[in-house]
Amino acid sequence: MPSMKKEDEDNFIVLNGKLYFIGKGEYEREIAKKTGIDTSLSNENFSIEDLKVLAGSILPLGKVHKLPENDKDEAPKELVGKRLYTKNIGNDINWDMVIDYNDSNEETGRWGSGYYLLVKGEYEIDEKIIKLENDYIIDYRNSELMRLSERYEDWNIDSTLGTKDGLVLNLDSTNFEDLVNNQGFLDSDKLFKLYGYRVDR
Numbered sequence: 001m002p003s004m005k006k007e008d009e010d011n012f013i014v015l016n017g018k019l020y021f022i023g024k025g026e027y028e029r030e031i032a033k034k035t036g037i038d039t040s041l042s043n044e045n046f047s048i049e050d051l052k053v054l055a056g057s058i059l060p061l062g063k064v065h066k067l068p069e070n071d072k073d074e075a076p077k078e079l080v081g082k083r084l085y086t087k088n089i090g091n092d093i094n095w096d097m098v099i100d101y102n103d104s105n106e107e108t109g110r111w112g113s114g115y116y117l118l119v120k121g122e123y124e125i126d127e128k129i130i131k132l133e134n135d136y137i138i139d140y141r142n143s144e145l146m147r148l149s150e151r152y153e154d155w156n157i158d159s160t161l162g163t164k165d166g167l168v169l170n171l172d173s174t175n176f177e178d179l180v181n182n183q184g185f186l187d188s189d190k191l192f193k194l195y196g197y198r199v200d201r
Contacts, residue, residue, distance in 0.1 A: 012037075015055055016143035022051065040109075040146040047133040054136065054145055057125050058118070062140030071113050079116065080123050081138055086112030096156040098137060100148050109146060111137045117154065 011023030011032075021032035021039045033039045041051070058080050065076040071091055075083055087095040097112040111117075118136045122129050137146040 013041075013051065015059065015145065018144065020145075022048075042147075049131075050133050050136075053130045053132060054138075057128075057130055058123075058138065059140075059143050059145070061125075062143055067141055078125075079140060080125065081116035081118040084112050084115045084117060093157050096154070098148070098152055099155050100152040102149070102151070105151075108149075109137075111146070114141060115139055 011021060011025075011028060013020050013022050019037050020041050021029060021037045022041050023029065023032075024042065029039050029042050032042075061079055065078050067079075068075045071085055071094075082096065084097055085091045085095045087097060091113075095112070096117075097110065098115070098117050099107060100109045102108050116138045118132060118138055120132045120134055122131050124130075135148040135152065137148060138144070139146075
């Protein structure tokens with residue numbers, strides 16, 4: 001960016017050889033995105049303190065500990081965050097994915113096997129308590145971070161199954177929109193057609 005000013009340098013950071021835009025301006029964020037710079041860490045509520053913790057204490061764990069080769073391998077307890085699993089036959093019911101959305105409810109990212117979810121809160125690393133102000137996806141293998149919006153969903157078997165009269169109902173969010181009416185309520189007729197029973201609002 002030949003027109004970059006000296007004060008603009010604070011809007012960028014390099015982590016593990018990758019350039020990130022961490023500024024707060026929407027216009028600058030769009031320009032950075034169009035030029036191929038990762039903007040997943042930028043946000044109005046972005047915390048520089050989070051970045052120090054992530055870069056200094058959490059990302060390095062991927063270099064120190066042996067990472068699982070596949071979903072069947074155990075992961076070291078020292079890896080911070082909740083391990084995610086892609087929904088597939090091999091993982092059976094042991095799946096847990098994260099899907100993020102923009103303001104228009106369009107999907108902006110989906111993460112499963114190989115990634116970890118870090119929710120805001122406190123973590124203990126090397127007998128020290130560290131704190132995160134936001135929610136993140138972390139890829140220990142490639143030392144990459146993605147900041148999640150407030151609209152993301154933790155999509156797993158607990159959140160996509162419901163029960164009624166002793167029956168299990170699949171509320172899989174990939175087809176949930178087929179079951180709701182224009183007012184956003186479950187459509188009893190559609191539900192009956194697909195699953196064989198009706199529900200009241």
